[in-house]
Amino acid sequence: MSRPEGTRSSRRSLQVKFVPDEDVLKHIADDAGTKVRKDKAQLSVSVKRFVKKLENISDNEAQEILEEKNYVAALGICAQDPVGNGSNISGGEVYSFQTPKRSSKMAELASELAQTPEQNVAPDHSKCPEKMAKTPQSSKNSRRKKKEFVSTTPYRLRKRLAAPDPYLESESEYSASCSEEEDEEDQKEVSSVLPGQKTPAKTKAASTPPPRSSLAKKIKEQKMGNLVEEYFEAHSSSKVLTSDRTLQKLRKRRLNQQTLHDLLKNAPLAYAAEIRDLNQQHESLFSKWMLQLHLGFNIVLYGLGSKRDLLEKFRTSLLQDSVHLVVNGYFPSITVRSILSSITEEVLDHIGTFRSPLDQLEFITKRFKEDSSLELYVLIHNLDSHMLRGERSQQILAQLSSLPSIYLIASIDHINAPLMWDQAKLSLYNWLWYETTTFNPYVEETSYENSLLVQQSGSLALSSLMHVLHSLTLNARGIFRLLAQHQLEKKDNPSYPGLSFQDFYQKCREAFLVNSDLTLRAQLTEFRDHKLIRTKRGADGVEYLLIPVDDSTLTDFLEKEDEDV
């Protein structure tokens, strides 16, 4: 802390805590040459330095929060803070785009976060003699600087240098200059030295501190340009630079929905008291919502956290005496038609069908206009769910909500949800927006999602399979069984194309299930219509048959079948 107004060349003050071994190995294998060795040595030096900077964090918390707000205000435009502070690490930097090349980035942050509480880890001063000179004590940026350091590990540099791309070179020049304000000549020096080695230049820069606002400005412009380029760089290459680890190698088993649910139930909800306070604030608005609904507005709730409980509470506390419709938008098979049908059938007690949802809507409109005593509250959880976010669905719902005696209160969660509505729809909806951040876990909403990590029980597929099969003849079931058994036998063969039609016909004949080619074909057509099987033509023109259901479901199915028979 010797130079409170010192330069901002503090990259080397952070320790790299976590580098997966295989990554290091890959490096050495990838980048041969002297550079590697140099940099590696450097790495080991830098490992010894520690996160001394953290001490300064609390001093300038307020400032940081301010910057944060600035950033939020700028809404991700990555605008630099107008003060033009040379280190260029405003909010935009913290959240700015990271190139996809650093596979260990996340781990670094994780270890960093894990470290945070023990800020006062005494750094070993004797081990890093240069540190005092290099550490810039511009405490204001200390924390962010540390992050920046993370983003410019020698590790990354090496990768960069390995690729003789002109853009990359200029980019790393930028990253050198953006964190420290240097003399122009110094900058030149950096760029000239750059191909060889980076660190010496930086050390030099640290010793010549005068900041230049014009330079900073230049850097800023450059940065905006870079941001754009970075975007396209990131999206142009199809090469994926992440580690190759898969969940299967993990010794943990995949959880299924039920155990997941049980586990989460046991886990205590963090900050329950605060969340309760938050929810109570929202609950105090209930009567206001009611008033505004009656005055012709509709209400939409947004913000992080499940709003299901909130709406449910609203329903139970205020809507008990009136007709209301609850729509669970997150339900995977919800459609606009089912919403409209439940209105016509259950609210209006109309029996009969409609040709199209538009007709149905017209009917509802007419009924509600004729009978002014009719009124209906509609609560939609997740108006932005997959099934309801389509243009036509939204149009119909908007028209429905524009009826004066239908009161709509809905919740949205997706970050792009407002894009569903154009001006016409917005004016039909006549929204009043309410921010209701609840921090409640999305328990119901995510339970239907096909998460990668959750083992699918396949119960839905199984039951539909059973259902269809039961309505078929015994012979047909036998045919399907044959196919299923054959598929299960071959389940270990990943390139199993399916059972060819000829073989299948042979098998069926042997089992006395069909007597001619034609009957089997007729049967298969029926299966195909019910989406029980899929056919595809192989390279040799032979038709292959496949059941598009995963193996476990198929096993379950066969077991069930055996029970039945």
Added chain:
Amino acid sequence: GCFVFKPSTKKRRLSEKTGHDFRTTSNDSEDTELRFVTCQSLWNQIKSETEQIQEDLNKQLLDNLVSFLSRSHSEFQEKTTEWTCRMKFREIPSAALVLGVNITDHDLTFRGLSDVLQDNITPYVALLEAKDCPGIKNLMQKLMGQLMNCEIDVDSLEDEECVQVSQNRIRCSMSSLISWYKSVTKKTDSETPSKKRNSSSRHWQSPPVVVIFKDMESFTTKVLQDFIVISSQHIHELPLVLVFGIATSPMIIHRLLPHSVSSLLCIELFQSLSCKEHLSTIIDKLLLTSRFPFKLGGKVLQVLINIFLYHDFSVQNFIKGFQLCIVEHFYSQPLSVLCCQLVDVKKRVYSLSHDQCENIRRLPSFRRYVEKQESGKQIELLTNDSFLKEETEKLLEDLHVYHENYVSILRCLHVFTSSLPKYPLGKQIRELHCACLENRVWETQEYESSLQLARMLNKTDLVTMLQQCVEILMSSSGKEFDKTVEKLKEFLTQFQNLEEASQERDVSVSSQKELQKKTDLYHLQKTLLELKESRRSKKLTKFEMLRFEVVDYIDSLVRKYLVPADDRTLHEIMYFNAATVLRGHLNAAPRTALHTALNNPHWYLKNQALKCDGGGISNKAPDICIVYKLHLECGRLINLVDWLEAFSTVVMAAEEPNADAASSDQVDDIIHARFIRAVSELELLGFIKPSKQKTDHVARLTWGGC
């Protein structure tokens, strides 16, 4: 996924309910009923006013359209040669209605249009929207449905049954439409006019069929083309008139339709009033008037105008915002019960309860007022309720008077500022209004510069402005302006005198000059130089002095009357100032809220543990925040295993103190489960999605920080 809940008990009436909601909101239930009633009546008044304005503004347009429509088919009526001539070319008379981009306002215009048409021209009007007509078949179906329904309107309901049946049975084709039209017109011919409603007597014998395309741009080209081509074939049998509603520019017709099709149309162009003018009229009639006691504060008005200018250009939305302001004001301000017409104020003030009196005393503007009084009166005001009521009544009257004067003087000032070059105080009166509401306008730099410019106005401009001001002040209801008007008139006469005097002098000067001109160039140059010098040293002419006087007088008026409302005592009762609330409800930013919640949970959850630093987040933050933060560090694809590992590192570190039975399977599973939950929550929020590019990877859907 849908559940209907029906109550077992009988429902209550709607009006009761609404009032009930209003009541439960505030703690003091005494005035809420009255407040609600006041609010509703005020809103109804304003609503009818806006509708009236809309109607007036559209009148010109509708009149033009009506005359066009009656012209377009008169020839068909009379079967003149001109018609047959046009028929040969198979041209359909059509009107292109350029309405501007504020599509949300168009509905009202079209409704008005079809009403006017049905009253004056023809009962056969069909309104078509693009979303109902994805194909020509749907279009015909919709068209016939609407036409045959309106036929029912005209006739008695006796043959409803048969029409319903026929609509379903008849194939929707042009020929069936024509046969329907023939039968209908024949029927009307045979029927006596007395049987029909009185308005239909105004219809011709074979009225035209008007088809209105509400939003021409969104129709598919194919449908439009087909319809036009088909109907042009039948134009001699069916007097069709098309009306296209256009949001962009008339060019779109030619872009949508190829020449062969557009040549079948005989288009006449109509332009509606621009939405900005509409807004100006609304502001003029609703805000710059003393008819309504409720007023918008400067910031609130700014928010509403910004939403209008930068988001939708929709007057409808502006009015919606205004309605929200009214509701919010009456809902949240218990003293808004006094926000009523001056006549009622006295009664209402005297029926105030003690609590309400305390509310008055708590108003910041009233406290400021009390502090300015001498001590005896201060004590009276703070302790004696009836004295307070008297004072309140007086202050409210003052406020009313202030507002009346404010509006007149504002208009006068606007007369001056709107003609200055570069408009330092804005071109529109709404900008000036905002500036005056915001702060003391005479302290701003813009006002300074506009005064400077006003001091350089020429005489004719100045005189016309003064005349305008006199007119404005004469017509205003304020009583204080007699003197002002007199003063202004005095200025005018002075200018008049000045003019006469100068004319005389002008003549003499010019004659002198003419004499001099006869001399040589050298002399001319000399005299000019002299003139210049003399002007530099010369003191101001009479005109300039007078001009200064006028400008100073206007300045004094501004200083006296255009005091910002915030400085007035009890302004809280009349003015709605909660701009942030309004913005939150009308112009929300859901994504920012999400971002704040994820990056800075402490903003919402007031827990000390979350506060640890500003830039990053603490490792004790909710799971989703940590997972989000970690995912920000990744590129396009994220490896789930790495992610999980990073997550568990963070979480383990946070729980270190009590995790002595370290990394037991139980804990591990729970962390795993928590991770799964957080990841699927991020998926729900739209930050990531599953990817098939690589096993166990998810793709990031956002780029950069948010």
